[in-house]
Amino acid sequence: MAGTESDYGKRKPSRLPRNPMPEQDARERIKNFREVALGYEEKEAVAEASRCLQCRKKPCVAGCPVEIDIPAFIAAIEKGDFLGAAAKLKEKNNLPAICGRVCPQETQCEAVCALGKKGEPVAIGRLERFAADFEAAEGRAVSPRIPRPTGKRVAVIGSGPAGLTCAGDLARMGHQVTVFEALNAPGGVLTYGIPEFRLPKSIVEREVEYIRSLGVEILLDQVIGCSITLQELLESGYQAAFIGIGAGLPMFMNIPGENLNGVYSANEYLTRSNLMKAYLFPRYDTPIKRGRRVAVIGGGNVALDSARTALRLGAEEVSIVYRRSRAEMPARAEEVAHAVEEGVVFKFLTLPERIIGEKGWVRGMQCIRMELGEPDESGRRRPVPVPNSDFEMEVDLVIMAIGTRANPLLPSTIPELRLNKWGYIDVDPETGQTSIPNVFAGGDIVTGSATVIEAMGAGKRSARAIHRLLTGEEPGV
16 A cells, blocks of 8 residues: 555554444334444444554545544544543534434545555544444533633524534634524424434434533524514624525426326425324324335435335335436435345436326326436536337336425525525635625535535534634634
């Protein structure tokens, strides 16, 4: 392996494979909504931590959007100081148990791990999860020291990963922070969008309680732009605001039959199942259609979440229908592997043309086969139809998981707020500052659909910028 002692510190590269994560057996887990991955035991965590080279240049830190000192928290795990590892994580990350479960480490910190050049990178995400869960199990979390109050008040709109991160960091800088959440539970996409088997609600609730413990107030059922305007908030005593409302407006294909009963957007389908606990009907009074043969349109993580939820709700056959090939799928490899183990069928290079109905309900879907042509603006090869290749699928439930866009409700009430041509908020990429000097924004409402950790990074950058605006000081968080 390339590299010298100056690159790797005093350790030689390890050729040991990474320690596997214990998981529920696929035959059992498709019958329940319990978490698939079971987490490391102490011995497994120490063994995995010992693979870290403790590189002097710390490339993994540069690959982390929230700037965690990754070698330091891993070194603490190797020494058996698990609470110290959790404390080191929380110096930069307010939501480590969440990040350890749903962040795509394989394309960020683990992608630049020196061990990954000729072998398997350190399982950074699994170790992050272990440290956060150990701290919770011990019940001995140490809260950071909160400085003297600055007397400044900040409104954070939205309690998703961007909003929670921004709020937590601002509170740790001494500001009084209030989070306004439109739904009846905090967490944003963490709560309504990610299924229980990937991110248990108890974990989200635990992390939210930590944010509250920092002094953050969270108000629910507050639709800013409807119940109260942003301008009214600022006039009521808030010196600055952060907008982290996500991009929750579902997209459809605009093909015939999309208005039939049995066609869901992934947003509605997952929200009914996750936030409204429709999978526990009739114990909870929100019903959800349980399809026998389900087609999920799309190739991202949301599509896989929808497909795997449908299986757990009793579907006999669930198909992912994706117009490109496996190589172009944006979903995480781990999630694809889990879906395959659970029996999800993948119909690649397939495009729906029409949803077929009978008495107002879905009974089938007409599709056409595709082939890959020249690359498009995304760099992926553009799918083009194969002539005379139409065929029909027997389905009774269709879930559209082809992406989301900006909900115009709040931006439309702020005339001074500059938007781009797609309706997302235009900001300074370094600070998140909008066209209104004391209003900042970050996460999906700025970038479009992205990852949890990218939204958190945006919240962190804006918190620093807001602190500088309000105090003129450089923050330490």
